[in-house]
Amino acid sequence: MTAPASSTKVRGETILSVDNVVKHFPISRGVLFQKQIGAVKAVDGVSFELRRGETLGVVGESGCGKSTLARLLMRLETPTSGRATLEGRDLFKASGSELRRLRRNMQMVMQDPYTSLNPRMTVGDIIGEPFVIHPEAAPKGSRQRRVQELLDVVGLNPEHINRYPHQFSGGQRQRIGIARALALRPEVIVCDEPVSALDVSIQAQVINLLEQLQDEFGLSYIFIAHDLSVVRHISDRVAVMYLGKIVEIGTEEEIYERATHPYTQALLSAVPVPDPDAREERAIIRLTGDVPSPADPPSGCRFRTRCWKAQEVCATQEPHTVLRAADPHPSACHFAEVRPGA
């Protein structure tokens, strides 16, 4: 494959900028005459920047809004408010042919390799579909060759273009999904839990493939996952989400070694480490209770109902995700501090 256009561009400059994005899903009653009775605040004011060539990990538990965020960026959902720009062009205002052009620059790899491929299409049709939708990306005569190149790039046998998805294993299907996402030579790929449906011994293969493709094509990743170990492995920077908000964001080292938000600290301490010795040295923070409903989040700091540091101020005043004295990276806690011994 030829070098992508992005190789001439500056590594490290901002490629995607997300500013205060909000998505509220209305809860309504009635069939013909609907009345809104509330809203699920799935994503509630998320801002971050993605730099060229980097991997931004997004972690959080189910219901924190990380998958909705991915769907918003991919324009599968319409945001309630907020702004996002991809290489300076407005992602949320684009429509029609402009949106189609933008889509060439941003693609997604989905979680479930079993439902993300149309069972009634051959692998050749699946990976070739981007070229049918964007005929300008590859002239008709060269499409089959391009599809076979892509299969080769993701480590599958190019002769398998006539097979159907069910003839492949989960890991192989995920590679097909990656090939489809790569077809239009995007600059940004959103990976939504790309390995969580795979067996342990296959996960590493797919993670290594993603890393290798990043180097080869200068890709920028938004890597969404609930597995903190995987995120640490692949990410340059990490954002931690809780109930629709980013509570802490920083470099991989800042988040994993010097987290200042209590939720991040609790999350990290709860991860089971595959080492009985290391395990006993770790002091574990046990959170009690469940995540509150995003339809009715707590006032002030959303984590306060499960937080051991919570005070009056946490209920009345919402902490912003700003630089804190404890460690110079943004954290949304009034009492941000690095956990000793962590």
Place this chain on the structure above:
Amino acid sequence: MSDFETVAATEDQAARRGVSGEPATPDRIGAPQRARSLAGDAWRDLRRNPIFWVSLALVVLAAAMAAVPSLFTANDPRDCLLSRQHAAPSGGAIFGYDFQGCDVYARAVYGTRASLLVGALAALATGVIALIVGMLAGYFGGWVDAVLSRVIDIVLGIPLLLAAIVLLKRLSTSSDNVRLFAVIFVLAVLGWTTAARVIRSSVITAKEQDYVSAARMLGARNGRIMWRHILPNALAPAIVVLTIALGSFIAAEATLSFLGIGLKAPTISWGQDIDTGRIHMREAATPLIVPSAFLALTVLAFIMLGDAIRDAFDPKLR
């Protein structure tokens, strides 16, 4: 689990990429290959399916009978003599004569045209209406779905016979062809709801699949998504419903004819003969059995054909 997983295999592929990937597998069909389509694969599959050929042969036979009935019998089905009432087989009348003294076999052969036309055209029309309504309601959802679903509910609430009587009564003096198409029209207009519901729900299921999101993220338009991604995955249950509907339409025609609002003599149909045969069943069974057997075989042929086609379009069964 299929055999690809085992093969200890050509890993040079993966090795070359530096990805210690899953083993590529030797190809079963052999290189070099051209890209194939689902329809092409389905045809290759159907060609080797004996059930497909048997059912197709029956359907073709029925169609031939409908088109040129004189090829299958030399007797005139309208040549009836009361003196031959329930007479034993003789000459070309291999199944004997009915209550009116008509040739049972000849009547069954000549009845094919009307019955098949009613069944096939009503099923086809039903399929088209159901597909459009079900697809629109399922795909667009929201108020489109709300409106169309209420329409389905309303149509479903109309009793078939009552509506048929109202609609067909005024046509009782019209020509045979007009009556035939009126029957088809009534059956289609009142009979599409079940299929539409089935299609709607399978469209909703298909729409939620990740591959539809994937196509949308690639920039595919609604038309492409509906045609390439949703339709092929939503069609299977509809085919089953429609082939069964075909049989029930042929039977419904019989009911309407029995009530005197469907087809009328001189038009010959299985439905009319089954009804007259039923009345005189105690005196002679063959005038009932023969058209019933024709009907059953035809319906069975269509159902088997539908089944075979549905399976051929499901790559998972390959």
Place this chain on the structure above:
Amino acid sequence: MTQSAVRPTPASPTPPGGHLLEVRDLHVEFRTTEGVARVINGVTYHLDAGETLAVLGESGSGKSVTAQAIMGILDTPPAHVRSGQILYQGRDLLTHSEEQRRQVRGKEIAMIFQDALSALNPVFPVGWQIGETLRQREGMSRADARRRAVELMDLVKIPAAAKRLGDYPHQFSGGMRQRVMIAMALALDPKVLIADEPTTALDVTVQAQIMDLLADLRRDLNMAMILITHDLGVVAGVADRIAVMYAGRIVEHADVRSLYRAPAHPYTKGLLESIPRLDVRGQALSTIKGLPPNLMRIPSGCPFHPRCPYVQQVCVDVVPHDLVLGDGRTSACHFAQEVRDDSAR
């Protein structure tokens, strides 16, 4: 987390009266129209009172099927037990009648599953569901069953148990549903609890709560537990011994500490090296090449040989036996010693 200071070794001598539960050379196959899949190929393990055995494996390794065979809930057909014994307190469950097995199920050996939502009936309140077993099996009155259900819900630390008795499964969060299922499993006071991927569907913080609960229950009730999982991290925290399964066999069997320190089977070693660690920076992930085998065509010799970096001709030709290593652990690898020494380095 409390852990017993003395850990029994895998080759621990049979206690007087025998092991509580023992699986001996179990073979199970699935007979399908496409052929016979040999799902379990000679599994042997045991469990003593109060201990936790982790059975670790990927999908298709046979870890869940073994448990279903113990519970007697295999779907037959397609599953058929070809040979082997499952001894509970010395009696072979496989020779029992269905009625006798029903007596063992729930009362002696209970099981919890990954998916609590589908394991609970959505149209009945949870209190009623917990109480049902008690009314059916113990002949308790409605009031007694109700009282006991509240006790059980307290035991699994569901807050305000008495108030939540009338709630339906969908009104509980994932973690709370899992607790309800554990309460149901504990209703008849079983001696063995089999937990099949109990935390896989849960978030990490909730997962930690459930694992704590299981550890506490095991200690307080002196229950033996079989923990079936694919998660090497979860195992490290709670298990005494680990049996690693691959292609329907136990390939390695060791106490937790020595297994993590120096795995003696190339598959275990590969797994440990292929998972990213939270506490390690800039780690290079090595991978296990290839795919798990098709159980209808298990490779000759050692089933792992097509994926194994240590492979030699002998691995293709000869099925390796369980090699007993000096420290009382076993590994079904021709080069077990070598692998362990490599790992320890």
